[in-house]
Amino acid sequence: MNIAFFLLPKHEVASVTLHSTLRQTLEKMEFHRYTSIPIVKEDGTYAGTVTEGDLLWFFKNNEELSFDNAHRRLLAEIPLRLQIKPVRIDADMNDLISLAKAQNFVPVVDDTEKFIGIVRRSDIIEYCTRQLFRAEAK
Incomplete structure (x- = not known):
């Protein structure tokens, strides 16, 4: 089975860039009711996935940070706890299934x-x- 059959194309996927602010990221995740969201670099390459946990730990470890000033911090500053790897479009279903066990997408x-x-x-x-x-x- 070709995984392209299951693909939700990027124009239908909510994503952020490394230049998105912490506040923009939170608001996009809240609006779409997502617990994680892909990060795409300016050149269109996949940069990683940010999770609610990444954002919560960042808030916890930066006492001066609040939602009111979250627009001053860029997503590029936030350490990602998980290194969620992408698959290539020509991957087989076994690759896809093994990755999907541990992540929402x-x-x-x-x-x-x-x-x-x-x-x-x-x-x-x-x-x-x-x-x-x-x-x-x-």
């Missing part, structure tokens, strides 16, 4: 490392469930 890049979208864990689970029921029906 899997970032997808093309052969030039440009971010092209995500595959949601819920779509992978749905696919696996259909395959399981087909196998049981035989």
Whole structure:
């Protein structure tokens, strides 16, 4: 199965850049009700994924920081706790499934490392469930 079938294209994915502020990132995550969001560099390459935990730890470790002044801090300053790796669009389902076990989505890049979208864990689970029921029906 080609993972392109599951791809949610980048124009439908909420993302941020390293130049986004902490406040912009929080507001985008809140608006979309996401617990993590991909970071895309200005040149279109995938830079990582920021999580709620990353933001919370940053607030905890910077006592002078508040929501009122969060617009002064850039996402590039925030350490990412997890190094969420993308898959290439030509990856196989096994690669996708192994990454999806530990994250809500899997970032997808093309052969030039440009971010092209995500595959949601819920779509992978749905696919696996259909395959399981087909196998049981035989």
